[in-house]
Amino acid sequence: MLRTLRRIASIGIVSEPPPAVDDSLRVREGLQKEILALLGRALCIRQVDAGSCNGCELEIHALNNPVYNIEGLGIRFVASPRHADMLLVTGPVSAHMAIALKRTYEATPDPKLVVAVGDCGHCGGVFGESYASLGAVSRVIPVDVVVPGCPPTPERLMQGILTAISHRRERAPG
Amino acid sequence: MPLARWWSQATTLPGSPGAAALDVDADGWLAAAGDVAAAGGQLVSMWTTSGHGAVEPATAHAAFLTDARLLVLTLRMHDADARYPGLQVIFPAASRMQRAAFDLTGVPSGDPDQRPWLRHAAWPAGRHPLRETLPSLAAAPAEADDYAFVRVEGDGVHEIPVGPVHAGIIEPGHFRFSIVGEKVLKLEERLGYVHKGIERRFTELPILEGHRLAARVSGDSAVAYAWAYCQALEGLAGTTVPARALYLRALCLELERLQNHLGDLGALGNDAGFAFGLAQFSRLKEQLTRAMHVAIGQRYLLGAIVPGGVGFDLDEPRARALGAAVREIGESVLELRRIYDEHAGVRDRFVGAGEVTPELARRLGLAGLAGRASDQAVDLRADRPWAPYDVLRPVKCVHSAGDVAARVAVRFDELQESCRLVAIVLDTLPAGDVHVAAAPPSGQALGVGLIEGWRGPVMVALETTTGGGIRRCHPHDPSWQNWPVLEHAIIGNIVPDFPLINKSFNLSYSGQDL
Numbered sequence: 001m002l003r004t005l006r007r008i009a010s011i012g013i014v015s016e017p018p019p020a021v022d023d024s025l026r027v028r029e030g031l032q033k034e035i036l037a038l039l040g041r042a043l044c045i046r047q048v049d050a051g052s053c054n055g056c057e058l059e060i061h062a063l064n065n066p067v068y069n070i071e072g073l074g075i076r077f078v079a080s081p082r083h084a085d086m087l088l089v090t091g092p093v094s095a096h097m098a099i100a101l102k103r104t105y106e107a108t109p110d111p112k113l114v115v116a117v118g119d120c121g122h123c124g125g126v127f128g129e130s131y132a133s134l135g136a137v138s139r140v141i142p143v144d145v146v147v148p149g150c151p152p153t154p155e156r157l158m159q160g161i162l163t164a165i166s167h168r169r170e171r172a173p174g
Numbered sequence: 175m176p177l178a179r180w181w182s183q184a185t186t187l188p189g190s191p192g193a194a195a196l197d198v199d200a201d202g203w204l205a206a207a208g209d210v211a212a213a214g215g216q217l218v219s220m221w222t223t224s225g226h227g228a229v230e231p232a233t234a235h236a237a238f239l240t241d242a243r244l245l246v247l248t249l250r251m252h253d254a255d256a257r258y259p260g261l262q263v264i265f266p267a268a269s270r271m272q273r274a275a276f277d278l279t280g281v282p283s284g285d286p287d288q289r290p291w292l293r294h295a296a297w298p299a300g301r302h303p304l305r306e307t308l309p310s311l312a313a314a315p316a317e318a319d320d321y322a323f324v325r326v327e328g329d330g331v332h333e334i335p336v337g338p339v340h341a342g343i344i345e346p347g348h349f350r351f352s353i354v355g356e357k358v359l360k361l362e363e364r365l366g367y368v369h370k371g372i373e374r375r376f377t378e379l380p381i382l383e384g385h386r387l388a389a390r391v392s393g394d395s396a397v398a399y400a401w402a403y404c405q406a407l408e409g410l411a412g413t414t415v416p417a418r419a420l421y422l423r424a425l426c427l428e429l430e431r432l433q434n435h436l437g438d439l440g441a442l443g444n445d446a447g448f449a450f451g452l453a454q455f456s457r458l459k460e461q462l463t464r465a466m467h468v469a470i471g472q473r474y475l476l477g478a479i480v481p482g483g484v485g486f487d488l489d490e491p492r493a494r495a496l497g498a499a500v501r502e503i504g505e506s507v508l509e510l511r512r513i514y515d516e517h518a519g520v521r522d523r524f525v526g527a528g529e530v531t532p533e534l535a536r537r538l539g540l541a542g543l544a545g546r547a548s549d550q551a552v553d554l555r556a557d558r559p560w561a562p563y564d565v566l567r568p569v570k571c572v573h574s575a576g577d578v579a580a581r582v583a584v585r586f587d588e589l590q591e592s593c594r595l596v597a598i599v600l601d602t603l604p605a606g607d608v609h610v611a612a613a614p615p616s617g618q619a620l621g622v623g624l625i626e627g628w629r630g631p632v633m634v635a636l637e638t639t640t641g642g643g644i645r646r647c648h649p650h651d652p653s654w655q656n657w658p659v660l661e662h663a664i665i666g667n668i669v670p671d672f673p674l675i676n677k678s679f680n681l682s683y684s685g686q687d688l
């Protein structure tokens with residue numbers, strides 16, 4: 001016990017500040033400003049692996065480590081779509097997962113957001129489209145934000161999630 | 175020694191050192207498999223290739239590991255309707271491989287279990303994506319298919335279906351538990367949900383690009399797969415990889431092992447209700463991942479291994495910094511191991527959970543890390559080391575209790591061993607090129623790559639066309655062997671221990687669904 005406490009005390013807090021929102025990741029206008037303001041304070045995410053190689057999942061896991069500490073921002077991963085405000089979906093969407101993905105989307109209460117993760121979630125990546133792969137997540141459910149990368153870094157993932165729950169910044173005049 | 179007669183007829187196979195090939199007839203197929211089993215060998219992989227008319231008969235292949243060497247049998251089927259003899263009686267793990275092979279190529283086995291394995295609703299029965307070109311999907315299948323699970327009946331027995339979408343951040347698959355009260359009577363797995371047509375995709379890629387797909391068969395084992403692919407390719411093309419590149423490949427393989435073991439040890443602590451473990455180990459993993467990013471330019475090594483060598487080089491200061499980071503992580507892990515070992519609650523959950531006895535492990539062919547926790551003392555890096563492991567001489571880490579605690583202990587031991595190997599590689603890195611130009615092989619031939627990844631032996635069988643393209647590429651994950659053993663490990667345990675037991679194996683879905 002003493003050893004455990006000593007270790008906790010000696011390391012201290014290692015969490016880093018979150019990255020800024022990036023409007024270029026947005027693929028469609030999300031929810032109303034008022035709803036986003038509410039979600040932004042306590043967002044629940046359901047992660048769905050719809051066919052990934054498990055590479056993206058490694059970086060999604062990293063969001064929960066003490067360095068990125070996504071829970072410190074009020075964002076947490078939940079065990080059921082019925083508790084979720086956002087789906088974080090990795091691809092490519094395999095034909096065998098397409099039905100489960102649709103049902104997960106339908107089980108998520110409105111209003112909801114979808115973030116597609118990785119080159120495969122974006123466009124099918126190295127697996128492309130075939131008899132077994134539908135490719136992009138947007139071919140199966142509506143997508144708000146896409147975070148490309150193979151796999152995307154935790155910073156990029158965080159940026160994508162934060163972009164989805166923020167309103168597009170007004171363009172400067174001119 | 176009956177096995178010796180097969181070796182004496184076998185011819186050298188390009189790729190993995192010591193690998194040999196042998197053409198057999200149906201009787202020889204069964205006899206050789208029986209002799210391998212009698213000598214204590216194991217089945218590594220089975221795959222089939224569709225025929226093309228009368229000129230090219232359909233073939234079945236079985237790769238065995240015996241005397242720490244790979245023996246690959248080829249059975250040619252001149253009669254188009256013939257079934258090849260199933261190996262499921264001798265090696266139970268063969269059953270799913272035979273079912274998957276039929277789904278993809280239409281080459282049938284004599285296995286009495288004829289249920290589909292990788293085919294769900296994506297394509298109809300009677301069609302085979304490696305035999306004919308199936309059209310790209312226009313839309314998602316409308317209905318999920320019906321699968322004949324084995325029913326357990328009796329007083330008070332009921333079923334819990336779980337998945338394919340799981341509660342955590344993990345890959346999808348379906349588990350059907352039959353339970354009484356909290357106790358598990360039977361678990362039946364249904365996998366194939368992340369089947370994305372990898373073997374078909376290989377045949378559409380130029381052979382010098384295939385390593386990119388290989389690295390993504392199972393993203394947590396990118397180095398192992400890419401190296402196995404390159405080993406097969408370089409063997410076929412006669413490419414000599416420079417010594418410095420081989421050392422850097424070994425560095426990558428050990429870093430990948432460290433990343434996965436750190437991640438698993440944290441998750442296992444968490445599944446035992448010890449959140450401190452997850453926080454500590456995930457912090458160490460991030461520390462390692464960042465050090466790798468600085469040294470190699472990648473957080474995960476999906477692009478590190480390329481045909482002819484590696485895609486990066488290390489200068490002196492970056493090598494020193496990486497070495498220091500790994501040494502520091504090794505020391506922290508020693509301290510965390512003491513905490514895990516002394517924590518009564520953690521020990522209570524780990525010890526005796528999900529036990530696989532050495533006898534059961536041998537019978538079912540439990541492979542790799544999980545096998546070494548059940549006294550199956552096989553580690554290709556030590557048994558038949560390929561360069562540079564012949565110089566590095568890794569120490570095998572073996573435990574015999576076969577429970578979650580033993581699988582944790584193997585990870586702790588291997589972590590220290592990998593830290594030691596990383597230090598040796600960085601201290602003795604030969605000078606020279608990190609890459610030579612790789613040429614595509616010429617002529618139709620079969621090559622194999624075999625690499626001990628962090629989970630176990632990863633094999634890639636690569637068959638070329640006469641024009642130097644990919645005729646067939648079969649990547650094999652040790653999860654094929656270990657998934658069926660998980661069904662045994664859970665028997666008699668309680669349902670709430672399943673996540674812990676499952677995590678202690680940490681098997682790949684993507685690597686087996688292909």
